Amino acid sequence: MGQYASKPMHGRGGLSKLQPMRCPELTPMNPQAAVVGTGLAGASCARWLADAGWQLQVFDKARGPGGRLATRRLAWTAPDGQARTTRLDHGAPDFGAVDPAFQGALTRAEAQGWCLTWNPDHPGGAAGARAGTARRWLGRSGMPDWCRGLLEGLPARWSCAIDALGRDGRGWWLEAAGQRVAEGLDALVLALPPAQAAPLLAPWRPDWARVAAAVPMQPCWTVMGVSTELAQEAPAGAPVRPDTGPLARVLRQDARPGRERRPGEAHWVLQATSAWSRQHLEDSPEAVLRALQTALAEWLGQPVFWRSAVAHRWRYAVPAQAPAGPSHWWDAGLGLGVCGDFLGGAALPPGVEPVERAWTSARDLALAVQTSAVEVLA
Ligand SMILES: Cc1cc2nc3c(=O)[nH]c(=O)nc-3n(C[C@H](O)[C@H](O)[C@H](O)COP(=O)(O)OP(=O)(O)OC[C@H]3O[C@@H](n4cnc5c(N)ncnc54)[C@H](O)[C@@H]3O)c2cc1C
Helix, strand or coil: CCCCCCCCCCCCCCHHHHCCCHHHHHHCCEEEEEEEEECCCHEEEEEHHHHHHCCCEEEEECCCCCCCCCCCEEECEEEEECEEEEEEECCCCCCCCCHHHHHHHHHHHHHHEEEEEEEECEEEHHHHHHHCCCCEECCCCCCCCCCCCCHHCCCEEECCCCEEEEEECEEEEEEEECCCEEEEEEEEECCCHHHHHHHHHHHHHHHHHHHCCCCCEEEEEEEEEEEEEEHHHHHHHHECCCCCCCEEEEEHHHCCCCCCCCCCCEEEEEHHHHHHHHCCCCCCCCHHHHHHHHHHHHCCCCCCEEEEEEEEEEEEEEEEECCCCCCCECCCCCCEEECCCCCCCCCCCCCCHHHHHHHHHHHHHHHHHHHHHHHCCC
8 A cells, every 4th residue: 555645533443433434634645545336335435435534436337326225217108108217126125234333324324314214014103113123224215325325425437337457656547448447546445246346356366356256146036017006905015025936025115115106006026036036047037027927916816917017137136145254355465455245244143134244344344444544654
């Protein structure tokens, strides 16, 4: 890592207070860093480093932040000819929080208006949401809201798939489609799913690249759609988990907090089991759509009259098992770090879900990066 011209405001002890790390002593010579990937891991890490005084840029190959905390717009035409757009949470639909640190981060995100909480067992009210153990969290109006909030004010490049990285005398550089998009970076963070991180890491940390390439990830075929309201009673907003068949989770999006409701309509997200998704991984989206629509009607025991629906394949949806090993990777000599949900389940309490792992991994990496910066100055 290069020498830093600005003194971080935190002593080593102070660094444990990562939320938030504030560094008012910004100077033009502040250390430069880039975060590639703006899912929850990348967005959180970027926010912590920016608050600690790093000059931060973020890059994502998608058109906006959130990664697998995803909400998609389904464009369709109503019977009266009106063009409609319905937003559907087709990645992680919601998530739990086990560790008090993560719960605290979510409470702050809720206060900022980025997240909301509910308890599917007590869908009616906030008091119930706070009481039960089944409490879940989701983005306020769409799943990426938290990541978008964290990245507010940071320079971001969207639709920018980083396909090469390297180092010269000035630090790290990044390229996308043959164009240099960043250079002179003191630190570089990759917050990518493991299969996408592996080829970028291979020239620099072949040991990490090998581990990342071997992480088993489960696929998930997802259907998003709008139907007419069901003739008989419909499932509530909590994801329902059918016991048999290809469906792992059935979500009535319009029965969930912060989501659009329209009389006479039902908004659906269907997630296939990982076993079924693996078996049908290379099927066409049309074939998958038909199969999962049929499975829904069979499971409900009534026909579903679809207005519009599409299938989406998540090739890498969730890590197959809670990973062992460290919560993050950081090479202080290279100034290269990696975080994400595929790292570091070992030290976390049981029941921690992938979203929480992604956040914890990012927090631990940000702490390691900042500790290195302090050590360089010491
Ligand atoms: C269908 C589904 C259901 C899920 N259900 C749950 C659940 O119930 N509970 C739970 O906790 N978790 C769930 N998850 C998993 C959860 O969404 C992830 O664990 C979490 O969002 C991962 O965050 P991340 O930041 O590590 O990675 P990601 O969110 O994947 O972020 C990585 C980012 O990197 C970007 N990127 C990739 N390659 C490049 C490149 N070369 N250049 C630039 N950018 C790049 C991507 O566009 C993406 O924005 C689910 C996921 C899916 C898909």
